[in-house]
Amino acid sequence: MKKIIIAGTIAALLMLGIAAIVFRTRPLEDRNESMSACDRHYVLITNGENSEFWDRVYQSAKAEGLAHNVYVEMFGSGLSMTYSRDELLKIARQASVDGIIVEADEDATTGKLIDEIVNEGIPVVTAMRDCYSSLRQSFVGVNHYDTGVLYGQKIVSLLDGKQEARVLVIAEGKAGDVHENLVLLGIRETLAKEMPNCHVQVDSDSISRTSSFAEEEYYNTLFMGEDLPDILICQDAVGTICAYQSAVDHNQVGSVDIIGFYDSDTILSEVQKGVLTATLSIDAEQAGRACVDALEDYYAYGYTNEYNALSMALIGADRAEELLTEEVTEE
């Protein structure tokens, strides 16, 4: 018995030794093991704006893509050099990707590029901003006229019977763009309908994005000047942040009603505090999913819906508080 115990102890010691070696020599996790091959490779190209909104759109598109065994790449990110949208479109074409989601506009060069790409057999879906004149397969975004109506209704409620006011709409793209015109049309028609005798001046302006800090400079200049509008409408997330920050910096909070864009926590927080009067919320997840689904439909059936509308809503202080509370509860 004693001998068996001694032999057992020695054997256990040896086993422990071997086990220790094996345990300590587990191979490094192979990164390639967690990946899987995909059927197609789509790219998402934005208009140079790396905002939180587009990041959510991309994450949603990526998740939807993986569900269809497709890899969606945020094209141009992670490169040591920044490329413009059109350059990225060209590179995507040269890289022979399987599908392109692009934040376009009515720029002729962009339209021409899209046409070339489509002609080479690569489907293109425009997101948020359309290039209607191009051969793109589908557009995913909001109805800009409806957006204008929504803004108009908000302006009416803000004026609260006041007959004179100045509204400044900052265009996301170029001033005079079809989208901007539709937005302005929606606002004006709503005001004419709701307040037929009022004298509300609705102006439009655009920011020349010659540098990455052009927006901040624009809003800083705006709030420094004396010709401040009564209501300021920003149509992009970065512009919204720059606008309310400038208002705070120049102590103009309350003197201008700022209607922002996007529902990030930061923006909602400012809405809740009253720095922003309201913010336009567009469902980014829905946008991402719809873009991928449009490309998948094209591959599955050879065609797809030319227009995929996204839902939107204006969020006031009360709703912003609710949303922030919900997020805290969920966390």
Next chain:
Amino acid sequence: MKKLRSMSLQKKITSNVVGALLIVLAVNIVMMRVLSSINLKIEEVYTGNVRLNELDDTLGSLESNLETYVRTKSSDAMESYFRDEQALRDLLGGLNGQAVDDPELIAEKNIRSLSETYLDLTAQIIQAKRGRNVQKYAELAEEASALGNTIHVYIDSLNNERFQVNSATFGQLIGRWRAQEGTLQFVLLAVMVAALLVVIFMTSLIIKPLKDLASAANEVAAGNLEQEALPVRTRDEIGIVTEAFNQMLESIRRYIRQIRENLLREQELRERELLMESHLKDARLKYLQAQIDPHFLFNTLNAAAQLAMMEGAEKTEELLDNTAAFFRYNVRRNDKDTTLRDEVGLVDNFIFISKVRFGDTFVFEKNIDESVLNIPVPSMMLQPLIENSFKYGIRDLVRQGRIELSVSRRDGWAEISVWDNGSGMTEERIAAVLSGQWESASDDRDLPVSNGVGIWNVMERLRLYFDGKSTFEINSDGPGTGTEILIRIPLRTEEE
């Protein structure tokens, strides 16, 4: 287990050592493989970067050669371009070309696709250059240059990304290497201890029977034969020796038992013989005592001698004196030492009595060296020999019998010879008498007197008295040739 027990000692020790060495060897091999795998991984870490750098360099070289060719249409530049193109295609073959769920591999795919597009463009440029289509190759060259730059950007970006990841992996590997070092040292130590324990354990198993055997052998050497047989557990050399030891011990015990039994039996026999002899002597004594009271006989013989003297019968007186003297000697000296002189005197008495009885039928002569008469001898030594000469030698002779007694000194010995010219003895009879198998009849009634002491008795007493240094010979040339009894006694005994 059975096989292990039947293994030879050499095989056991060899397998023990080989087993321990194999354990250590196995652990060393595992350790070396572990370290080798980490080394390989460390080597692999930056392989991707090296490959991308190579790709970047090759692309740069290709661009340079293309530019030279477009400018100069040089054959050398053309040749170098094609060499680079092939090299670039080979390198591109190592990049991922599939859509996969991995940003790095997607970047590889982009580089590969862009490079393939670039190579198509360069091929078109060369074609246009050959066709002298200046406008086309100028446009294509511009496009190719932009695309080449893009590819460089993609390669640089991926290289940076990979370098960051690889740096993290490298740090992880170095950390693991250090952790592994400690573990391996501990494991090696543990395995060495385990191997040592195995060797000690196995050796003790092999040596234990040998220790038991040595202990048992010590016990036997100390005289303790009564111990249990050692257990034989193995069939090796130790097992065989143990078994032989057990058998040897059992044999020794058996022999000792047999010797003890034999001694007891012999002792018993001797005691019985002594008892019988004692009884016999006792019986004889009682018999003689029953026959006559010797003192009464001496007194009677003395009274008769005085009467014969008063009556003037001198011969009768002398006879009675001699007879009385003979019996007195017998009674007094039968169990005591005496001298040769007294023994010769007794022989004179016996001869006188025998002369009266048998007259001149025999002649007695003696030749005595007086210088040796004082040596001590056992009593009743000579007279039985003279009586024997009468009884078996000359009694039945037709011619006159002759008995000669001589006592002489020779070479440090006293020689006593009793010779007769009687019937002699055969060699068989001499041998029988000397071995004690032949006894004379002690109750011969024809003899004048007899003390009942035979030749063998005299011979034995001489041997005991002189501690085996005396000799006793019976010489005869056969029947009718007479007999001589020759006794040699060492004179040294006398001097001592």
